[in-house]
Amino acid sequence: MKWLLLTLLAACGAKPSGGAPLDAAETKQIRDLVHTAQTTADAYAKARENGLRTWRGIDAGTAPCPASLPKLPLYRGWEDRSEADRTALDIAHWRMTVVDGAAVMGGPPPPDEKMMQKIEREAAMKGPRRDQFERQSAMLLRIADDGKVPETFKDAAAVLALAAEVGSDAYWGWELVVVTSQHRHPLFNPTGFEPGAIEGKALLWSFKEGRVVCAANVTATNQKEMKLEIDPKDERMQRHQMLDDDLNNQAYRAAIDGLRATP
Numbered sequence: 001m002k003w004l005l006l007t008l009l010a011a012c013g014a015k016p017s018g019g020a021p022l023d024a025a026e027t028k029q030i031r032d033l034v035h036t037a038q039t040t041a042d043a044y045a046k047a048r049e050n051g052l053r054t055w056r057g058i059d060a061g062t063a064p065c066p067a068s069l070p071k072l073p074l075y076r077g078w079e080d081r082s083e084a085d086r087t088a089l090d091i092a093h094w095r096m097t098v099v100d101g102a103a104v105m106g107g108p109p110p111p112d113e114k115m116m117q118k119i120e121r122e123a124a125m126k127g128p129r130r131d132q133f134e135r136q137s138a139m140l141l142r143i144a145d146d147g148k149v150p151e152t153f154k155d156a157a158a159v160l161a162l163a164a165e166v167g168s169d170a171y172w173g174w175e176l177v178v179v180t181s182q183h184r185h186p187l188f189n190p191t192g193f194e195p196g197a198i199e200g201k202a203l204l205w206s207f208k209e210g211r212v213v214c215a216a217n218v219t220a221t222n223q224k225e226m227k228l229e230i231d232p233k234d235e236r237m238q239r240h241q242m243l244d245d246d247l248n249n250q251a252y253r254a255a256i257d258g259l260r261a262t263p
Contacts, residue, residue, distance in 0.1 A: 020149045026156050027144040030163045034137045034144075037167030041133050044172060047210040048127060052104050055179045055201055058215050060260035065214035067174055067204055069256045075246040077227055089249075094132050096176040098248045099124040101200060104179050129175050129207065136166055172207035178218055178251045179203060186222050186243040190232045193240075195222035196247045202255030216258030220251040 022030075072092055073085040081089070103109070103125055109118065123131060140163050143150060153159050165171050179200050186196035197220070204214035228240055 019151060020155060022144070022147050022149060022156055022159070026160065027147060029160060030140055030144040033160070033163035033167065034140050037133070037137060037163075040167050040172075041130060041137075044207045044210075045126075045130055048175075048205055048207070051205065051211055052099075052177060052179065052203065053106070055101065055104060055203060055212075058201070058203060058212050058262060060215040060217075060258075061263045063261040065204065065259040065261050067206075067214060067259075069174075069176065069204075069259070072249060072253050072256065074223060075226075075242075075249045092249065092252055094128045095174065096178075096248075096252045097124045097128050098178045098180060098183070098198065098251055100183060101179050101181050127175055127177070129172055133166055133171075136162065140166070169208050174207070174213075175205045176252060176255060177203045177205055178248075178255055185239050186247055187237040188228065188230070188240055188243060189235050189237050190230060191235075193222075193226070193228075193243060194237070195224075196243065197221045198247060198251045200251075202251070202259065204259055212262055214259040215262050216255050216260060218251055218254050218258065220247065220254045222247050222250060 070088045070091050072088050073081070075089075076085065078086075100121065103121060109121060113121070126134075140159065143153075143159055149156055149159060153162075178198065179202075180198055181201075182197065182199040184197045187194045199219050200217075202216045202218045203212045205211075206213045222243060223246060226243065226246060228242055230240075
């Protein structure tokens with residue numbers, strides 16, 4: 001392997017102690033909170049699906065966007081990021097996505113779609129807020145089934161707090177969806193890389209309001225230089241996850257700068 005000058009994404013978390021048993025009332029409360037949140041999540045998903053399908057007719061006004069979104073850094077390798085950069089990119093991971101316009105309209109998948117591309121398309125259609133909810137709600141139900149506090153939680157109160165949080169307005173909040181009319185993926189080989197391109201419309205979806213509250217036209221391409229770990233013997237032009245992530249990040253950066261409130 002060698003490094004090619006052509007950025008990088010990761011996340012980590014602390015592990016507090018736990019292990020105490022949950023009593024019957026606590027396990028029931030966890031299940032009840034998660035099931036109530038599931039009803040909310042299903043309603044939010046349906047409203048989001050229907051709302052995004054009107055994306056071509058959604059235009060931004062001239063008023064500033066009322067929502068405050070983080071300013072995202074350029075996409076760098078994990079070791080080259082500041083703590084503030086890591087925090088901002090983690091927010092992007094769970095609150096921003098790029099999705100194909102045809103998929104939003106319910107069109108069929110590409111005939112040559114590979115398994116990894118299918119997973120990416122379905123995750124983008126689902127959205128990062130729903131993705132995080134499904135992961136955390138499934139974890140909470142496993143905790144209730146196990147009947148004890150896992151080591152990643154301080155105590156039963158912390159588990160119950162998360163169970164209450166996943167159904168809250170603050171948890172769902174907003175999601176930035178870049179719907180693409182054109183999307184060319186970046187490609188690389190040992191001699192360099194061809195930058196990708198995204199054209200489309202950014203929509204800031206409010207789960208509480210059930211509508212797009214801000215919008216912007218988006219045009220984005222990759223940074224001019226990136227650092228990738230590659231196999232120097234493989235000369236094929238191919239995709240790389242970090243190049244795709246960088247292109248998406250560039251689209252988010254352009255969207256955040258251009259968002260204006262919808263009428």
